[in-house]
Amino acid sequence: MSDQNSNNKGGVMGIFLEESQILNAANKTREKGFVDFDAITPYPVHGMEEAVGIKRSWLPWVTFFAGAAGCSAGLWFTWWTSAVSWPINVGGKPMWSLPAFVPIIFELTILFAALATVKTMILANGLPKIDPPVVDLDLTSHKFGLFVSEKDKNYSSSELVSWMKEMGAVEVHEVSEY
Amino acid sequence: MSDLLEKPLIEGDKTSQDVTEDISALVESAPHPKWFALLGSAKGLFLFYMIVVGIIIATGMGTMGVNHPVGWGTDIVTFVFWVGIGHAGTLISAVLYLFRQKWRTSIARSAEAMTVIAVATAGIFPIIHTGRPWLAFWLFPYPNQRGPLWVNFRSPLLWDVFAISTYATVSIVFWYIGLVPDFATLRDRAKKDGRNIRHKVYGALSLGWRGATRHWSHYEMTYLLLAGLSTPLVLSVHSIVSFDFAVAQLPGWHTTIFPPYFVAGAIFSGFAMVVTLMTLIRIAVPVFKDYVTINHMELMNKVIMTTGMLVGYAYASEFFIAWYSGSKYEGYAFVNRAFGPYWWAYWTMITCNVVIPQLFWVRRLRRSIPVMFVISIFVNIGMWFERYVITVTSLHRDFLPANWGIFDLTFYDFGALVGSFGMFFTLFLLYIKFVPAVSIAEVKPVLGVGKEGGH
Numbered sequence: 275m276s277d278q279n280s281n282n283k284g285g286v287m288g289i290f291l292e293e294s295q296i297l298n299a300a301n302k303t304r305e306k307g308f309v310d311f312d313a314i315t316p317y318p319v320h321g322m323e324e325a326v327g328i329k330r331s332w333l334p335w336v337t338f339f340a341g342a343a344g345c346s347a348g349l350w351f352t353w354w355t356s357a358v359s360w361p362i363n364v365g366g367k368p369m370w371s372l373p374a375f376v377p378i379i380f381e382l383t384i385l386f387a388a389l390a391t392v393k394t395m396i397l398a399n400g401l402p403k404i405d406p407p408v409v410d411l412d413l414t415s416h417k418f419g420l421f422v423s424e425k426d427k428n429y430s431s432s433e434l435v436s437w438m439k440e441m442g443a444v445e446v447h448e449v450s451e452y
Numbered sequence: 453m454s455d456l457l458e459k460p461l462i463e464g465d466k467t468s469q470d471v472t473e474d475i476s477a478l479v480e481s482a483p484h485p486k487w488f489a490l491l492g493s494a495k496g497l498f499l500f501y502m503i504v505v506g507i508i509i510a511t512g513m514g515t516m517g518v519n520h521p522v523g524w525g526t527d528i529v530t531f532v533f534w535v536g537i538g539h540a541g542t543l544i545s546a547v548l549y550l551f552r553q554k555w556r557t558s559i560a561r562s563a564e565a566m567t568v569i570a571v572a573t574a575g576i577f578p579i580i581h582t583g584r585p586w587l588a589f590w591l592f593p594y595p596n597q598r599g600p601l602w603v604n605f606r607s608p609l610l611w612d613v614f615a616i617s618t619y620a621t622v623s624i625v626f627w628y629i630g631l632v633p634d635f636a637t638l639r640d641r642a643k644k645d646g647r648n649i650r651h652k653v654y655g656a657l658s659l660g661w662r663g664a665t666r667h668w669s670h671y672e673m674t675y676l677l678l679a680g681l682s683t684p685l686v687l688s689v690h691s692i693v694s695f696d697f698a699v700a701q702l703p704g705w706h707t708t709i710f711p712p713y714f715v716a717g718a719i720f721s722g723f724a725m726v727v728t729l730m731t732l733i734r735i736a737v738p739v740f741k742d743y744v745t746i747n748h749m750e751l752m753n754k755v756i757m758t759t760g761m762l763v764g765y766a767y768a769s770e771f772f773i774a775w776y777s778g779s780k781y782e783g784y785a786f787v788n789r790a791f792g793p794y795w796w797a798y799w800t801m802i803t804c805n806v807v808i809p810q811l812f813w814v815r816r817l818r819r820s821i822p823v824m825f826v827i828s829i830f831v832n833i834g835m836w837f838e839r840y841v842i843t844v845t846s847l848h849r850d851f852l853p854a855n856w857g858i859f860d861l862t863f864y865d866f867g868a869l870v871g872s873f874g875m876f877f878t879l880f881l882l883y884i885k886f887v888p889a890v891s892i893a894e895v896k897p898v899l900g901v902g903k904e905g906g907h
Contacts, residue, residue, distance in 0.1 A: 300665075312664045312665055312666055313664070313665045314662060314663050314664050314665075315663055315665065315668065316468065316472075316633075316637070316663060316892075316893065316896065317468075317633070317663075317892075317893040317894070317896040317897050318668040318671070318672050318893070318897065319665075319668075319897075320897065322665050322668070323665060323668075323669050326665045326666075328665060328666060328669050330669075330673075331669050331670045331672075331673035333670055333673045333674060333677060334673065334677060337677045337681070351593070352605045355593060355602035355603075355605065356602065356605050356606070359599075359600065359602060360599050360600065360601060360602060362604075364604055364606055364607075365606075367606055371606055374605065374606040375605050375606075377608075377611035377614065377615065377688070377692050377695070378605055378610075378611060378614050380684075380688055381611075381614040381615055381618040381685075381688070382614070382618075384618055384622065384681050384684070384685045384688075385618045385621060385622065387677075387681055388621075388622045388625060388626075388677075388678055388681045388682075389621070389622075389625065391674055391677050391678065391681075392625050392629060392674060392678070395629075395670045395671060395673075395674040396659065398670050399666070399667040399670055399671070401659040401660055401661065401667075402656075402659035402660050403659070403660030403662075404660060405660070406660040406661070406662050407662070408640065408643070411640040411641070411643055411644045412640070413640070413662075413663060414633070414636045414637040414639075414640045414661075414662075414663055415468065415469060415472040415637055415640065415641070416467065416468035416469040416472060421664075452662075452664070
């Protein structure tokens with residue numbers, strides 16, 4: 275599934291009060307054939323990714339390649355500075371003394387991997403976002419929102435409103451952006 | 453651990469809304485007068501620290517006790533002490549996360565804050581120790597006009613620069629990423645209350661977080677990856693700190709047991725500091741008692757007891773190897789450590805680190821707040837002395853008796869040591885006020901633990 279956060283788009287959002295209700299509602303929405311929908315929750319709800327139909331995050335690849343880059347950079351830099359740019363004899367040790375460089379290479383691997391992962395997560399989530407759309411201020415506290423985008427081919431605002439209520443939504447809003 | 457799972461992790465039968473209210477109230481309401489009193493005294497100590505360090509830097513290293521043959525003194529001892537304290541935070545936030553220990557959620561935030569603050573406190577000391585802190589940037593390999601002359605990558609001291617700076621960076625990032633959803637909660641509450649400045653500040657800090665499932669998916673993966681990266685990192689950091697000693701040829705330092713021994717000691721002292729801080733927070737902020745329960749404290753005390761025995765094993769093993777190796781210098785270093793001029797430091801360390809934590813075998817003592825508070829203070833004293841014993845007793849008598857000497861602490865040594873607590877507590881108190889001290893988004897999913905129908 276592609277990342278659609280960057281497009282501003284409207285739709286319908288139902289507000290639920292219980293974790294079990296929103297999970298159930300998300301599952302039913304997927305089963306009904308909707309694709310373009312999302313849930314807003316104050317904390318990560320167990321099983322919600324499957325319910326909304328999101329594949330496992332691809333971020334580990336970023337971590338792996340950034341870690342590999344950090345490792346290579348450390349290897350190259352310690353070699354180039356110690357054995358090429360200005361080789362200095364320290365205690366008769368070889369210019370290219372790999373075991374002594376391992377701590378530096380290891381730390382750079384971790385540093386590159388961690389910073390790249392966080393940076394990519396922030397960008398992939400479309401953050402930082404100034405003035406994010408707010409449907410209900412309690413969505414970061416104790417309420418749950420189920421949003422269906424108007425772009426979805428099954429979208430019909432009036433049907434969705436009554437259907438969300440059927441599934442236990444206490445309020446249903448038509449929103450221009452979620 | 454199985455007996456804990458049957459009990460609720462969070463007491464007081466709270467709903468998600470209660471959690472939001474409880475934790476946000478700490479940030480939103482005006483602090484208690486006790487908080488101001490504590491901040492005032494911590495800040496006073498912090499100012500004293502700044503003056504002491506200022507005099508040390510302006511006058512020179514002669515103000516401190518280091519001299520021939522003990523060239524590593526209070527600065528290095530206290531540096532290792534504070535870095536070690538920090539390690540418990542990473543252990544709680546990363547290692548216990550990987551092991552799926554749900555009880556960590558209540559204390560993870562404060563433990564991580566403790567890590568960041570302890571590493572910041574630690575980082576000052578090696579810079580003072582260089583004697584010319586205005587040249588500290590020479591520690592980093594940057595292109596320069598002296599050749600370029602590069603740093604010596606074969607030196608453990610340089611490994612330390614990379615280890616500590618990486619650790620500080622990753623710890624801050626890990627802590628901040630955990631805070632983003634909670635800042636969003638505070639932002640939305642500020643909007644509801646019509647607090648404009650608060651809304652703007654926390655809004656900026658929250659990066660515009662909304663909590664969509666697509667976001668949580670990447671977010672949780674990031675958290676898992678950071679935990680996975682922090683775990684080997686924290687082990688590497690104190691291993692590398694121990695290399696500062698172990699790579700040298702000095703009897704008493706040159707042992708292969710140092711990396712695991714230092715890591716166990718770091719976790720030991722760090723958990724003791726977490727217990728000290730948590731007992732104090734529970735007194736100052738009563739609502740904390742619902743989140744950091746006696747069960748949490750007991751589990752931490754078990755970790756203290758276990759790591760304390762690991763450290764005790766390391767002490768014994770060092771003595772055994774000193775004898776078994778047949779090296780007379782190594783043997784002398786250890787006899788001198790326990791019965792030489794610094795016998796009092798050695799036995800203080802043994803008493804505080806090995807003997808006193810044994811009280812935790814008794815369940816009643818393990819669950820008593822006053823007892824654990826006192827023991828945690830003893831552990832921290834003992835762990836400072838451990839680094840003192842390792843550093844000073846090994847240096848003061850090495851191979852040649854003509855090189856022997858005695859190290860005395862001066863007023864400035866004491867000032868820097870005591871004052872650093874002022875820095876630590878000032879920053880910690882500010883953290884308690886301005887940042888949600890319990891992870892709101894992490895506690896909510898564990899509310900069901902121990903309840904009918906919970907998982």
